[in-house]
Amino acid sequence: MQTTTLSFANMHNHGELFANLLRARKESFITQKKxxxxxxxxxxxxxxxxPASRWIAVHDFTDVLAGIRLTPTTATCGIYSYMIRDAQRGLLGTIPRDLLEAEAPVDDNVWECSRVFVSNKTPLANRLKIHSAMIMAMTKSARELGASKIIALTAxxxxxxxxxxxLETDAIGRKVFIDDGDYQCVSINLSDNLH
Structure with missing residues (x-):
């Protein structure tokens, strides 16, 4: 098992890994969760x-077992910025606008974690190991990108x-029901807690 942080600058070095990550996301979010x-x-x-985002793949060669996307809270693309902020701004109809207690941050030191999944093909006995590898890769990559905090909308x-x-984690919003369950925005402090 390996972890790889992909970017537009390095994905050409990893063959089909990025495409396989997006295929695994389709399987997880569209096929399984509907x-x-x-x-x-x-x-x-x-x-x-x-190109502003990074993608973390946990994989055995090209078989993607889990993944995460990291996006800087300073990102912009047309009218969009990042998922949590855009939901708060009313740009995403499927996520409630009042998911955060305060205004969504726009800060070089804060990155958003989204599209987190572990493949349903992953045996239950291996999930904790894969989840731990994914979280360690996420925190390492985020720190290397200059983040002292990650925010996420998570289960x-x-x-x-x-x-x-x-992880040193705090709730930063109320629980909201989205599609298939209850979710909540959290803040993960990376500055004190080195792995």
């Missing part, structure tokens, strides 16, 4: 998959997994 998201050529994508069960991963 979310209404854009897709093409068997891949899920959206307006936040731009409302976040206190269980963040504690296991040793």
């Amino acid at each position: 979310w209404d998201l854009p897709e093409a050529l068997g891949m899920e994508y959206d307006q936040y998959d731009t 409302a069960s976040w206190p269980m997994w963040t504690k296991r991963c040793g």
